[in-house]
Amino acid sequence: MISKVEGLSKEQLDRVRKTIGEAFVTNELFHNWGSEEERRADVLTYMSLYVDYVYQAGELYANADRTGFIGLEDSGKKPSGILLKMLFRMLVRLRFSRIRQLMRFVDQIRDANTMYVKQRHLDVLMVCVDRGHQGKGIASELIAFAKERADAEGLPLLIDTDMKEYAEMYCHLGCELYNSVAADNGVTRYCLRYAGKTGCGE
Secondary structure: OOEEOOOOOHHHHHHHHHHHHHHHOOOHHHHHHOOHHHHHHHHHHHHHHHHHHHHHOOOEEEOOOOOEEEEEEEHHHOOHHHHHHHHHHHHHHOOHHHHHHHHHHHHHHOOOOHHHHOOOOEEEEEEEEOHHHOOOOHHHHHHHHHHHHHHHHOOOEEEEEOOHHHHHHHHHOOOEEEEEEEOOOOOEEEEEEEOHHHOOOO
């Protein structure tokens, strides 16, 4: 069963940060930061700050034993104050060269999902399964939860990923790949949606 993550102690939150951070070290988004070992510390810092944002916004969900996590955000209810706090902390804790590389990539793929983001929707902010528990259907459970939420709220669900294998997995789980954009750093952003009961764009 998937439920909201809340009321964590500092030690529990640290474990969540580490679990999610380690899962993103191999993500293509960070490949310009060097080898996995060269970028590990900075990726863990970046993802720690991002996890704090998703958690503080009340948008982090997990399975019962917290081996799988998903972030879900209603585009009509973005917590701008918490977002600004995260961005400021990134400027303080990450090298400017790292931030500049990410911003260059983000700028190039910014319009990849323009056709759907203008309408209210649910955003999948992240999907993470602990490395030791992958291949056990946890990702399927997380996406099923997101689709159920989208159907219940009558909103389309959007998922962006920089990993081709993840895009293929989301398609297998009932989402549609509607666009992909390649940046000059060699990374491709894959944009997927689940229309469900909304029938958006049909």
